[in-house]
Amino acid sequence: MVRYAAQITTSQMSRASRLTFQEVEMRMFVAGATGTLGRPVVRALVSRGHDVIGLTRTQEGARRIKDMGARAVVGNALDAERLKALVVEARPDVVVHLLTALPPGGVTRKSQLRQTNELRTAGTANLIAASLAGGAHRIVAESFVGVYSGGSFSRPVSEDAPLPPPPEGPFRDTVLALRSLEDQLRAATASSGIETVALRIGFLYGSDVPSTRLMIDQARAGRLFLPAGLSGIAPFVHNDDAAAAIVAAIERPNVS
Incomplete structure (x- = not known):
């Protein structure tokens, strides 16, 4: 988990103080609410008494969000004006x-x-701009261990370690996109004071995770990809555990 938190100003204290007590309801805007990680996050937040608004691109997605006990709004995160309007309203x-x-x-x-x-x-x-316009005091984002791609590590790497140069090859754009996400969060905290948290989550697995089913099928067919051959190590985390980490980063004050 990488945190880009700033000192909370006096004007933010009345809202931010609600994070001190887990039992106090907060309002959440979840972008990606119907995704592999979004679904368990929404269910967990609803079960803990929060007011959850889930963003989806389709009416079918809206139905699924409502079935989880949350409110749904329909829009595309790549439509900046629509997204801003939805977050401001929320x-x-x-x-x-x-x-x-x-x-x-x-x-x-x-x-x-x-x-x-x-x-x-x-x-x-777009989401950062909408969050600022909507008065949110914290953004919690899913990053991925792929930000470390391009390096060769012989020992555990801390969150403070510098990232290696991005790799060449087919997944370079993906690594750069992940680093862009984190860089934008860091810049938002520096420029506006909003708290931002990026969790570098491992490979998700679970009965409801598409990549798990794909890996099982590949293993059965003798075609499973192994990172760095037999010497590679890949960090995995169960979908529900990743969701619990997201919820903790949402609820706890002074996340670090």
């Missing part, structure tokens, strides 16, 4: 950035990451 305490556009069957080629890359670059910019 007036959330916290905006949650879980935007992806990954295929239901899991990623099998570079082109399937193009829209997610755009959501992490242009979509992040």
Whole structure:
């Protein structure tokens, strides 16, 4: 988890103080509410008594959000004006950035990451602008361990370690998009004082995760990709555990 938090100003204290007590309801705007990570996050927030507004691009997505006990709004994060209007109307305490556009069957080629890359670059910019206009005091975003791509590490790496040069090859754009997401959050904190938190989450797994089903199918077929051959290590985290980390970053004051 990487935090770009700033000192909370006096004008923010009345709203930010509500984070001190988990049992006090907050209003959340969740972008990416119907995604692999968005669904368990929305369910967890609703179960904890928060007022949750989920962003989706389709009416079917809106129905799914409502079925989870949240409110739904329809819009595209790449439509800056529409997104800003939705967030301003919602007036959330916290905006949650879980935007992806990954295929239901899991990623099998570079082109399937193009829209997610755009959501992490242009979509992040739009969401930050909307959050500031809507008066949110914190943005919590899903980043990914892929930000470390391009380096060769012989020991555990801390969050303070400098990132290696981005790799060449088919996934360079994806790594750059992830780093853009984090850089934009850092810049937002520096320029406006809004609290921003990016969680560098590992590879998700679980019964409801498309990439898990894909890996099982590949393993059965003898085609499972292993990072760095047999010597590679890939960090995995269960979908529900990743959701719990997101919720903790939302609720706790002074996240670090």
